[in-house]
Amino acid sequence: MKKINDLLISQKTNFRENLISISVQERVKKIKRIQKWIKENENLIINTSIQDYKKPITEFYTTEFKPVLNHIKFTLKNIKKWSSIKSVWNPIHLLGTQSKIYYEPKGVCLIISPWNYPFNLTLNPVISAISAGNCIIVKPSEFTPNMSSLISKMLSSIFEENEVKVVEGGKDIGEYLINLNFDHIFFTGSPKIGSIVMQAAAKNLSSITLELGGANHTIVDESANIQDAVEKILWTKYLNCGQTCLAVNHVFVHSKSYDVFLSKLVVVLEKFFSNNSDFGELVNKQHLDRLKNILKTTLDHSGKFLIDSNSVSKIKKEFPITILKDLSIENPILKNEIFGPILPVLVYDDFNSVLDFIKKGEKPLALYLFSKSKNNINNFLNLTSSGGVAINECMLQYANPYLPFGGVNNSGMGKSGGKQGFLSFSNEKSVLFQRSGFSMAKLIYPPYNNIKQKLAKILG
Numbered sequence: 001m002k003k004i005n006d007l008l009i010s011q012k013t014n015f016r017e018n019l020i021s022i023s024v025q026e027r028v029k030k031i032k033r034i035q036k037w038i039k040e041n042e043n044l045i046i047n048t049s050i051q052d053y054k055k056p057i058t059e060f061y062t063t064e065f066k067p068v069l070n071h072i073k074f075t076l077k078n079i080k081k082w083s084s085i086k087s088v089w090n091p092i093h094l095l096g097t098q099s100k101i102y103y104e105p106k107g108v109c110l111i112i113s114p115w116n117y118p119f120n121l122t123l124n125p126v127i128s129a130i131s132a133g134n135c136i137i138v139k140p141s142e143f144t145p146n147m148s149s150l151i152s153k154m155l156s157s158i159f160e161e162n163e164v165k166v167v168e169g170g171k172d173i174g175e176y177l178i179n180l181n182f183d184h185i186f187f188t189g190s191p192k193i194g195s196i197v198m199q200a201a202a203k204n205l206s207s208i209t210l211e212l213g214g215a216n217h218t219i220v221d222e223s224a225n226i227q228d229a230v231e232k233i234l235w236t237k238y239l240n241c242g243q244t245c246l247a248v249n250h251v252f253v254h255s256k257s258y259d260v261f262l263s264k265l266v267v268v269l270e271k272f273f274s275n276n277s278d279f280g281e282l283v284n285k286q287h288l289d290r291l292k293n294i295l296k297t298t299l300d301h302s303g304k305f306l307i308d309s310n311s312v313s314k315i316k317k318e319f320p321i322t323i324l325k326d327l328s329i330e331n332p333i334l335k336n337e338i339f340g341p342i343l344p345v346l347v348y349d350d351f352n353s354v355l356d357f358i359k360k361g362e363k364p365l366a367l368y369l370f371s372k373s374k375n376n377i378n379n380f381l382n383l384t385s386s387g388g389v390a391i392n393e394c395m396l397q398y399a400n401p402y403l404p405f406g407g408v409n410n411s412g413m414g415k416s417g418g419k420q421g422f423l424s425f426s427n428e429k430s431v432l433f434q435r436s437g438f439s440m441a442k443l444i445y446p447p448y449n450n451i452k453q454k455l456a457k458i459l460g
Helices: 001-019 026-041 042-053 057-083 122-133 147-160 171-178 191-204 224-244 259-271 285-301 351-360 374-383 418-424 440-444 449-459
Strands: 086-088 098-105 110-111 135-139 165-167 182-186 207-211 215-219 251-255 306-310 320-325 342-348 366-370 388-391 428-431
Touching: 001 110, 001 135, 001 171, 026 042, 026 057, 026 122, 026 259, 042 147, 057 098, 057 122, 057 418, 086 147, 086 171, 110 171, 110 440, 122 147, 122 182, 135 171, 147 165, 165 418, 171 191, 171 224, 182 191, 182 215, 191 342, 191 366, 207 224, 207 285, 215 351, 215 418, 224 259, 224 342, 224 366, 251 259, 259 306, 259 320, 259 342, 342 351, 418 428, 440 449
Parallel strands: 110 135, 110 182, 135 165, 182 207, 215 251, 215 366, 251 342, 320 342, 366 388
Antiparallel strands: 086 098, 098 428, 306 320
């Protein structure tokens, strides 16, 4: 671990002596070098990704490759505006002063990225950290070693290690890193590990951004367009074999639409995945076994199969596309993030009872509602809490860089994406300018008297 300690010292020294005053123009040049490398190595990136675990190339472009290039483009377009000094209004008791906000880099940052979207969820926070002017140590997932190695190769070809360095390794390396004295830690992963990261960061008073997950509830009410809802839910549920933090976890369907919804699921699923090559795989056997245990526990409690693709598919390695029906609302599968291609479908009669169920649980990363009812939509938005919401859509809130992305409480802390990513890695420094020899505060300096007491009451 001495090499890691030496690396951290080296980055802290480099930041203190060089990067703390790095210009926006220099940050732009560095981001453009990353952009150039990605564009020149497109095929290499794709081929490397599928060495870790298979996913359709269309999915790779829409969830990994293009989101990174889009994030770079948006950052380059806005970085000058984001980092410029902002003047703010002064209240009357600060007459004669100027107040401004300066954006300075936090320092040396640790980015711990996950395996489900290893290219996107590693590079996007890296871009944000660079846009803010920081040094970075990156710890990618050991579950996607080929992509981790490629990202290391890319960043080491662009940056000196005293500015940006990838540290590969397993759980022990991650545990060691989070206990070091970083200025900021950006972690993407599960709530369980996020809690461990938060406890470690607290010892050093390191600021943190936690991008976690949760059991994302979805409601389809009696006014919804069922065909539309089924298509959107299935696409986002089975994207990347269900290994998406924003995926629908389970869906509540009104009793008037329940049978139609189930029948549409069968038809749309056949349409989407009649070609087995269009469906991805799980990252490893560990997660395959985890899903098998979840399925067994679920069915031991309540519910039954609507679809088990083992019976209609030749897919062998992947976990089957599985849809469950007739579950009880007390089923344990509703309490935790499934993170795989199992879709529980529940029937409900009272919309408010579903809202009560959602409110009693942990706050999820996302909530989804399919409805044409303004009353239901308003109640859904005003009576529940989550990192984000999509109405008559799933997951696309992530694609808008003007929307902050992140969770709340159990599903995360802090925001990323667009300007929010820049702010996560920046310190907003408050600066007040006063004329030499003048201050309104002098009117109430000691020694105190009745007049100063009255002025304090007015001005204070």
